Amino acid sequence: MNRKQPLRAVKGMRDILPPESRLWGRIEQVARELFHAYAYQEIRTPLVEPTELFARGVGEETDIVTKEMYTWEDRDSKSLTLRPEATASVVRAFIEHKMYEQPGLKKLYYMGPMFRRERPQKGRYRQFFQIGAEAIGSDSPAVDAELIEMIVALLARFDLSGFTLLLNSVGCSTCRPAYIATLRDALRQVSGLLCPDCQRRSETNPLRVLDCKVPEDQPIIDGLPILFESLCPGCFTHSQRVEEYLQDRQIAFTMQPRLVRGLDYYTRTTFEIVHGALGAQNALLGGGRYDGLSEALGGPRAPGIGFSLGEDRFVLAVEQAAPVETKARTDRLLYIAWLGESAYRHAAELARELRALNAAVEVAPDAAKLKKSLEIASRIGAGHVLIIGDQELAEGKYPLRDMSRGEQRTVNNDDLFREFGVPRANE
RNA sequence: GUGAGCGUAGCUCAGCUGGUAGAGCGCCGGACUGUGGCUCCGGUGGUCGAGGGUUCGAUCCCCUCCGCUCACCCCA
Incomplete structure (x- = not known):
């Protein structure tokens, strides 16, 4: 009756379990390989940073900063x-370690929570x-x-389809502040006709109105001035080039x-890839150019x-395209079933030697009937089971059972080392 | 921060207009003394999310809280 309630993961943070x-x-792993192919190098930065x-x-007035950060003193x-x-x-580290002194483009990648x-x-979590x-x-x-x-x-490496690349500038x-002023003026003319949310946004964040999903608002929004048409010559040319280069690469996109985008540092190119099947949070990835960020953080100009x-x-998207196999795929796993204490000692030693050769080996942890051991081996997806009992100890040869075929043959240590040893990846 | 839906066995779920709970799968054991998957037989399984109220009696009705999910907002 006095049991304490078990502790749970905090809201919005979860365990990622096998499989x-x-x-x-x-x-x-695939992302790393690809990034290396494009000459990016890994950077690891702290999870905790000065709030400033x-x-x-990101921007003093953004939703992220005003109401979504975990901040403490x-x-x-x-x-x-x-x-x-x-x-x-990353940009902070770029400045802090004076990477701008190194010649050429600095290409860095990261992954983490x-x-x-x-x-x-x-598709939305507090730790993501x-x-x-x-x-x-x-x-x-x-x-x-x-x-x-x-x-x-x-x-493409994950055969993902059904996504759309959205592009904008x-x-x-120089050109954005002027546009926002124009937009605000235009919104004042029509604000009474818009949905309540948009009336509020008209003042707080006029750009957001353009993103409104209320059907009734669409005709009005269609009549508003568009930032893209107010770009300065430099931004316009940049945008044209990006489009041309993407066309050269046969990459489909939608202007x-x-x-x-919700972060203030973006300039010029912004993009997003959306995918069906993600629910309401359909943005799979997003990004853009931030030509003024380094300076905003006290560094030199570094677009x-x-x-x-x-x-x-x-x-979510990959699983939807190809559901994860529920059975653990560990075909290469060798399970060692043993019968009796001296057989266990031998099994442990053999396992140590095989593992030194990089083989994947599991030794039955508890004394168990052979039937039970095979059942467990089968359940954890072992490809083979090696059986060691008194007889085998004496002879130095053991039955090796192929679990998917249900066939058995007799092997010795050398056979095992040869068949289960795995050349080590050398990188 | 706002709204809606849902919390019953390890999992997925049933449970009639209120009479203190069931199934399938899983798990354990056996048929089969050292040979898994299939089959059959037997067994284990629950503070019905928590607390309070109404009632002779609450898994069911009411209230509060907690949790999960989805959506709004926003974003990856």
Whole structure:
């Protein structure tokens, strides 16, 4: 009666269990390989940063900063924050370690957990995982195109289809403020006709109105001025080049002049890939250029572009395309069943030697009837079972059972070392 | 932060207009002394999310709280 209630994971944070964790590992491995192919290198930054980094980087007025961050005062009364995204951290590290002194483009990738205190729902968690890359040190549209090419290649490696690449330009510090003023004026003319949310947004965040999904508002929104048409010559040319380079690469995209992103640091190119089957949170990844971010963080001018993929959502999309096998796929696993204490000693020694050769081996932990051991071996997906009893100890030969064929043959130590030893990956 | 739906066995779920609970799967054992999957037989299984109220009596009705899910918002 006095049992304490078991502790649970905190809301919006979850355990990734096998066999699903296998898919996560595979995704991360494939992403690493691909990033290396594009000459990106890994960067690992702290999960905790000074709160000011995000206030200055992401934007004081953004939803992320105003209501979604896990922020607390440390014992020395410094304000710290669990990172809600990683671009600001990467650029901070870029400045802190003076990477701008190195020649050429700095290409960095990262993967890991981010934290935002939102109400959880499908594809949205308070601790979620992002895989992303940043190319810092060039404002060439070639970098934009190559980054998007890499992203498309990543999706292709998982045979993912049914996604749409949305592209836009949000201008720069010269053309955007002028546009927002124009937009606000235009909204004042029509604000009475819009939905309540949009009436509020008209003042707080006019760009958001363009993203409204209420059907009745669409005709009115269609009549509003478009940022894309107010771009300054530099931004316009940049956008044209990116489009051309994407066409060269046969990458399909949809210009979405209303595409709005929630982080203030974006300039010029912004993009997003949406996927059906993700529920309401359909953004699989998003990114864009941030030519002024380094300066905003106290660094030199260092234009950059990056993207971030929602790994939780990517898993949803991949699983939908090809459901994870529920049976653990561990065909290469060798299970050693033993009968009696001296057989156990021998099994443990044999397992140690095989594992030294990189073989995957499991030794029955408890004394069990052979029938039971085979049952367990079968359930955990072992490809073979080695049986060791007194007889085998004396002869130095053991029955090796192929679990999928149900056939048995007799082997000795050398046979085992030869068949189950695995050459080590050398990297 | 707002709204809606849902909390019954390890899992997926049934449970009639209120009479203190069932199935399938799983798990354990046996048929088969050292040979898994299939089959058959037997067994184990529950503070009905928590607390309070109404009632002779609550898994069922009412209230509060907690949790989960989906959506709004926003985003990955």
